[in-house]
Amino acid sequence: MAAVNLTDEIVPDTRTPGQPLIRTAAGVLIPRNQPLKPEFAGLANNPNIQLGHAYANPIPAEAALGGPFRSLYNYPGIARRKMTANEVSANQYSHDWKVQSTYKNIYGQLLCTYVGWNSTAAFVQHNRNFIRRNRDVMRISNARDTYLRSILQDPEATDMMKRATGKWLSMNLGLLEDPDHLFWLYEDISYYHTKIQQVHDLPSLMYICLRDNLVMPPKYKYTLFNIVEEAAMDTILGSKTNKAFEELQKSTKRRRMEAMETSCENPDQCQCNTIWHMLYAPTAQSSGSNPKYMRQNADGLLDMRGFDISDLRVAIECSDQCGCSSACPRRRCQRGQTKTLIVSYENEIIEFALRTTEPILRGEFIAEYNGVVMKLDAGTRRDESYDVSLNMICPELVINSASVGNLTRFLAHGCEPNAGLIETHSRVKEEDPLIPRVSVYAIRDIAAGEKVLISYYQQWQLESKSGISCNFDSFQIQTNINFDFLGAAQTAPTTCHVIDSLAVTTISPTKMQPFTQLYLFFVIRRPPLNATFVIFVFIATGLHRYHFSHYHRWFHG
Numbered sequence: 001m002a003a004v005n006l007t008d009e010i011v012p013d014t015r016t017p018g019q020p021l022i023r024t025a026a027g028v029l030i031p032r033n034q035p036l037k038p039e040f041a042g043l044a045n046n047p048n049i050q051l052g053h054a055y056a057n058p059i060p061a062e063a064a065l066g067g068p069f070r071s072l073y074n075y076p077g078i079a080r081r082k083m084t085a086n087e088v089s090a091n092q093y094s095h096d097w098k099v100q101s102t103y104k105n106i107y108g109q110l111l112c113t114y115v116g117w118n119s120t121a122a123f124v125q126h127n128r129n130f131i132r133r134n135r136d137v138m139r140i141s142n143a144r145d146t147y148l149r150s151i152l153q154d155p156e157a158t159d160m161m162k163r164a165t166g167k168w169l170s171m172n173l174g175l176l177e178d179p180d181h182l183f184w185l186y187e188d189i190s191y192y193h194t195k196i197q198q199v200h201d202l203p204s205l206m207y208i209c210l211r212d213n214l215v216m217p218p219k220y221k222y223t224l225f226n227i228v229e230e231a232a233m234d235t236i237l238g239s240k241t242n243k244a245f246e247e248l249q250k251s252t253k254r255r256r257m258e259a260m261e262t263s264c265e266n267p268d269q270c271q272c273n274t275i276w277h278m279l280y281a282p283t284a285q286s287s288g289s290n291p292k293y294m295r296q297n298a299d300g301l302l303d304m305r306g307f308d309i310s311d312l313r314v315a316i317e318c319s320d321q322c323g324c325s326s327a328c329p330r331r332r333c334q335r336g337q338t339k340t341l342i343v344s345y346e347n348e349i350i351e352f353a354l355r356t357t358e359p360i361l362r363g364e365f366i367a368e369y370n371g372v373v374m375k376l377d378a379g380t381r382r383d384e385s386y387d388v389s390l391n392m393i394c395p396e397l398v399i400n401s402a403s404v405g406n407l408t409r410f411l412a413h414g415c416e417p418n419a420g421l422i423e424t425h426s427r428v429k430e431e432d433p434l435i436p437r438v439s440v441y442a443i444r445d446i447a448a449g450e451k452v453l454i455s456y457y458q459q460w461q462l463e464s465k466s467g468i469s470c471n472f473d474s475f476q477i478q479t480n481i482n483f484d485f486l487g488a489a490q491t492a493p494t495t496c497h498v499i500d501s502l503a504v505t506t507i508s509p510t511k512m513q514p515f516t517q518l519y520l521f522f523v524i525r526r527p528p529l530n531a532t533f534v535i536f537v538f539i540a541t542g543l544h545r546y547h548f549s550h551y552h553r554w555f556h557g
């Protein structure tokens, strides 16, 4: 075997900034102290594949210098050792250091923080040249401020959320003097994850927690390509979907192909429809499910009408063999995210969720779901709530984003989802392995500021035999009975949360005292566990927040 491209650690892509189509296709995890399998020889020589023993988020060079300050928080890819204001002046560092972010201070002056320096070394900037030289940073700060101002105008935002915008909109002295404040950790995570996004030509990423007291931000490693465990790579290499087009043609029985249009820039050479027929189209022998072929139109949009998570769906994208450019409508996942999204802390139950800062059209691509591709029966413990299955491309595998992933790991469950996951057969080069990919597309138009929600559960999981479902109508029946009993019939559920096997609905009855909330907890039956259907009713005056988090913890053990 020629020189093996095996490193200790797989790292976020920094090799080809600005050229998304020749970036890393995947990282493959090879167990330590084990020889590289001969079947992996092709991977070892493929410049688009990184082979390594672990996935790491190294601290970028400009922040790695370090200083005497050691932050309380140890997060992957985030500089922990930083320089303080004293250290900076003792070493006479210039203000040309790389700018991390900017804010207005309470006097309306422009204040800036630097990469690898702590908050005590934030400086006021008077110079117009500063704005000219740091347009990128200013653009991100302005987008953040626009989002925060929109919260101030939002009738649904709570008083606490509005109050908390102050921390970001005008920096106060207290925060500057407290470099261990969680606020700075949020700022660091936003900066370092944005840096990885930018290498892939993707928009910035912000983490925001609009609460008086910030909660710990999420801790995970950030990746924009899938990391494949060795056993999963074996499965991929042996799978029919991984075969190169010509090989597939030789090994597939000729079938009559229904003529289909393609929006590919080069329709005569486009192979996508043939791949659909050879790999995924239902045959006379196939029984049961009827897989759906998702084809982008000339604008790169998918027809998401009638989206149902129990359907099998696959989108097929062009490879270089189709002879089209990187701008081809049928390479939408390859081009990646274009809308700026925010990871926002919602509440004690949902925790973090994704919100869009820009309108998204129905059928529009939102982002790729990245994480670790692993075998379903890998035997390793994982948080399955971050699993996405690959029923069409490789049913034995899942993508799990609990410890390594990208922003899509924050997609929350919605009873009325506005987005859906689409398995995506996509590789830039035909000689690359076909790493399973999953894209997130909008099911309906999504307005700026809205949460991006998917449905976690299939209908059979939500509807037990006793008729419990994540459906406001059925909750309404239950709640009216209870309110009749309380003498307050004119009520309506306001929110519905589903926590794993638990559904919670919060109701503010009109005839009850102000601030009184009623929480109904439903345990949803999930076959094969035929757990008894339980309803707890709590009437809490003033203390409702306490009850909410208390029972949440109780149910999670």
Ligand SMILES: C[S@@+](CC[C@H](N)C(=O)[O-])C[C@H]1O[C@@H](n2cnc3c(N)ncnc32)[C@H](O)[C@@H]1O
Pocket: 218, 349, 350, 351, 352, 353, 385, 386, 409, 410, 411, 412, 413, 414, 496, 497, 498, 499, 500
């Ligand atoms: C894929 S994660 C989503 C990200 C997660 N919220 C976080 O902060 O890391 C799935 C978990 O989010 C929470 N979650 C998501 N949507 C929810 C909802 N509608 N109601 C309650 N919890 C939700 C549940 O704890 C679930 O197990």
